[in-house]
Amino acid sequence: MDLKDIIKPENRVYAKTPVLTENVMHYCPGCSHGTVHKIIAEVIEEMGIQEKTIGISPVGCSVFAYNYVDIDWQQAAHGRAPAVATATKRLFPDKYVFTYQGDGDLASIGTAEIMHACNRGENIVVIFINNAIYGMTGGQMAPTTLIGMKTSTSPYGRSEELHGNPLKITELIAQLDGTCFVTRQSVQTAAAARKTKRAIRKAFENSGQSKGTSFVEVVSACNSGWKLSPVKANEWMVENMFPQYPLGDIKDR
Amino acid sequence: MALRGAIVVDSEKCKGCSVCLVNCPTNTIALAKEVNSKGYNFAYMAYPENCTGCTNCATVCPDTCITVYRVKV
Numbered sequence: 001m002d003l004k005d006i007i008k009p010e011n012r013v014y015a016k017t018p019v020l021t022e023n024v025m026h027y028c029p030g031c032s033h034g035t036v037h038k039i040i041a042e043v044i045e046e047m048g049i050q051e052k053t054i055g056i057s058p059v060g061c062s063v064f065a066y067n068y069v070d071i072d073w074q075q076a077a078h079g080r081a082p083a084v085a086t087a088t089k090r091l092f093p094d095k096y097v098f099t100y101q102g103d104g105d106l107a108s109i110g111t112a113e114i115m116h117a118c119n120r121g122e123n124i125v126v127i128f129i130n131n132a133i134y135g136m137t138g139g140q141m142a143p144t145t146l147i148g149m150k151t152s153t154s155p156y157g158r159s160e161e162l163h164g165n166p167l168k169i170t171e172l173i174a175q176l177d178g179t180c181f182v183t184r185q186s187v188q189t190a191a192a193a194r195k196t197k198r199a200i201r202k203a204f205e206n207s208g209q210s211k212g213t214s215f216v217e218v219v220s221a222c223n224s225g226w227k228l229s230p231v232k233a234n235e236w237m238v239e240n241m242f243p244q245y246p247l248g249d250i251k252d253r
Numbered sequence: 254m255a256l257r258g259a260i261v262v263d264s265e266k267c268k269g270c271s272v273c274l275v276n277c278p279t280n281t282i283a284l285a286k287e288v289n290s291k292g293y294n295f296a297y298m299a300y301p302e303n304c305t306g307c308t309n310c311a312t313v314c315p316d317t318c319i320t321v322y323r324v325k326v
Contacts, residue, residue, distance in 0.1 A: 001257055001324070001326055003259050003301055005324070006257055006258065006259040006306075006322050006323075006324050007259050007261060007322050008322065011322040011323055011324050012320065012321070012322050013258075013306055013308055013321050013322065013323045014308040014311040014312070014319070014320060014321035015320045015321075016317045016318075016320070017317075020317055024265075024266055024316070025315070025316055027315065028268075029268035029269060029270035029293065029315075030268070030270030030271070030272050030315060031315055032315065033315070034314075034315025034316050034317070035313060035314070035315045038314075038315075038317050187313065188272075188313070189276055189309075189313065190276050190307075190308075190309035190310075190312040190313050193312050193313055194312065229271070230270040230271060230272055231270075231271050231272065231274075231275050234272065234275075
C-alpha cells in the first residue's frame, strides 16, 4: 500500500485541535508546557466548552498561554491566579474557569492564594506544572527543587540545612476540605499523557457540577533549566522526581 | 488484519526534541539530516513500512506538529 493511499482525510485519526491557535509555541524543544496546553485544548474541544472557558495565565514561561489556546484569558500578577479565578468564577458562575500555574508561581509567591482558594472550595480547576525550578528567570531554586539538585541559586545542590525541604504542596492541598479532586500526573509518555487528559477532563467536569476545587499537578521536565536534552530530562524526571512526587490520585470525592 | 499508518510532520513547526522518537513503539521516526528554517533537525517518517498509526508520537508532541493517518488492510 502506497503512502498516498494512507494519507487521506478519511483515514485521519489524529490532528491538531482547532482550539489550539496556529502560533508556533515559544517554549524550548521538548517542554512539557506544550503537551499540557494541547491536552487542555483537546479537553475543551471534546467537552464543547470553547465559548464558556476562561483561563487565568500566570507569571512564568506559560504567561503567554493566551497566544496558544483559543479561549478567553486573563493574566494575573505573580501567584495571584487563584484570586483572579475566584472573582471570575463568582462573576460568571456558568463559565468554566481554570488557572494554569507553575511551581514558582503556585508553591512559592502564591501559596496563600492557592491555599485559601482551595480551602474555600471555589469551583475552579487548577493546573499546576511542577518542574522543580524557576524556568523563565534562569533556573533558580524553587520550593519544589529536590535535595541535592543543582540550580543557579543552589550551585552546590539544595541542602536540607541551608534551604529546607522540597514542598509537597499537592499533598497539603489534598488536606483541605474545599478540594474534591487532587491528583498528580505527568506527560513524558503517551500513556502518561492520556492519563493526564482523563484527569483534566474529570477536573473540568467537576467544575461544571460545582463540586469544589479540582487540582491537577503535572510533574514536568524543564530541560533547559536542568541542562539536559529533552529525552534525558524526561529520564531524569522519572528517576529523581517521581520518588519525591509519586504519581496518582491523592483525593477523589 | 493489519494496521498501516502514516504520519505527516509539520517540519517548520518541529523543534527536533526527539520525544516522539523514544515514544514510537515501532522505530518509525528519525531526525532528518537537513534542518528547517530555525535550524532544527526535524522529525520525519524514516521507515514508513513500520508505522501502525498508533498516535503515540502525536500524543506526546509538545508542538502538535504531527498528524496521524491509519487504515486497516
